[in-house]
Amino acid sequence: MITTNARKAAFASLLSLALIALMVSSGANRAHADDIPVVEITAKRFAFTPDKITLKKGQTVKLRLHSEDVTHGFFLRPLKLDEEIPAGQTIEVTVTPQTAGTFMTICDHFCGANHGNMTMTIVVE
């Protein structure tokens, strides 16, 4: 007959095994994600820095979008980008451009008087 303590011990060891499995698998994901080139973009009223990046058609990149002040948007329909960058935070979005061309990303989250001029260029070649 299994005592309550033995059951608890068995449950605890199962739980720690599950935790270890979780840590191992997330470590593997992180190592894999590191293979993807990262492009850092900073949003600050009323510009993106850099204001132009060049990507390669078919090549996956990770855009790391950081807001230095208020909440900004990052919208570019041809690349299916429609992100919100919360005030002071950094978000990541992975994109694989499928069409070559020159595209204009806009901030689509109202951020102040000059919001309408807040754009950046993404060239896909």
Ligand SMILES: [Cu+2]
């Ligand atoms: Cu804006």
